[in-house]
Amino acid sequence: MAKILLLNGSPHPHGCTAAALDEVIRVLHEEEMETELVQVGSQAIRGCAGCGYCSKNGKCVFDDLVNEVAPKFEAADGLVVGSPVYYGSPNGTILSFMDRLFYSTNFSKHMKVGAAVVSCRRGGNTASFDVLNKYFTISGMPVASSTYWNQVHGFTAEDVKKDLEGLQTMRNLARNMAFMIRAFGQAAGPDGTGCPQMERDSFTSFPDGK
Numbered sequence: 001m002a003k004i005l006l007l008n009g010s011p012h013p014h015g016c017t018a019a020a021l022d023e024v025i026r027v028l029h030e031e032e033m034e035t036e037l038v039q040v041g042s043q044a045i046r047g048c049a050g051c052g053y054c055s056k057n058g059k060c061v062f063d064d065l066v067n068e069v070a071p072k073f074e075a076a077d078g079l080v081v082g083s084p085v086y087y088g089s090p091n092g093t094i095l096s097f098m099d100r101l102f103y104s105t106n107f108s109k110h111m112k113v114g115a116a117v118v119s120c121r122r123g124g125n126t127a128s129f130d131v132l133n134k135y136f137t138i139s140g141m142p143v144a145s146s147t148y149w150n151q152v153h154g155f156t157a158e159d160v161k162k163d164l165e166g167l168q169t170m171r172n173l174a175r176n177m178a179f180m181i182r183a184f185g186q187a188a189g190p191d192g193t194g195c196p197q198m199e200r201d202s203f204t205s206f207p208d209g210k
């Protein structure tokens with residue numbers, strides 16, 4: 001069974017972002033996908049120190065939830081990251097978490113399907129959505145889309161339950177994601193040999209100063 005890992009960056013495990021992710025999870029289960037939700041936002045997650053420890057050791061020097069989630073991400077076929085909007089951006093906790101998760105892990109993320117889900121009361125959703133999608137698009141991860149940008153509106157989970165279009169967007173996202181995972185799995189084959197080739201040799205660093 002395909003596995004999808006979901007991250008909730010909100011400090012509220014039963015808040016607006018959770019309500020959106022719950023709708024995604026409900027439909028992923030209808031689509032016979034296995035899910036695991038990790039409540040990231042309730043923990044104190046520090047930012048990346050840029051120390052380079054991970055390039056030698058394949059894990060983050062700060063041994064916290066990032067290192068715990070890394071093997072779950074490696075085993076997953078898809079990743080959904082949810083965040084509330086704070087001052088027009090994803091919240092600081094999820095950004096610190098995503099920076100460290102993506103930077104410290106050296107397994108291939110190629111063809112794992114990614115999706116971002118954002119929740120705001122009023123504004124800043126699309127800017128936050130764009131920021132989160134950038135982790136996927138630098139990693140060879142196809143991004144699942146929906147019938148709107150993946151956003152809900154509310155200050156409480158009850159508000160989000162009244163955002164019928166937002167919830168519809170979550171359901172369509174989940175169906176598209178499940179479809180993509182099934183289709184990519186078939187195209188890749190059991191040993192992954194059907195995956196497109198990835199070149200990694202060039203790395204522009206202008207060592208000659210030009």
Ligand SMILES: Cc1cc2nc3c(=O)[nH]c(=O)nc-3n(C[C@H](O)[C@H](O)[C@H](O)COP(=O)(O)O)c2cc1C
Nearest residue numbers: 010015016017084085086087088120121122123155
């Ligand atoms: C520090 C902080 C900053 C916020 N900034 C914004 C904002 O820029 N735009 C907005 O519409 N809502 C903003 N909000 C409201 C939350 O984004 C919104 O209520 C969200 O749906 C809460 O999700 P949650 O219940 O999952 O935490 C902010 C809330 C906090 C605590």
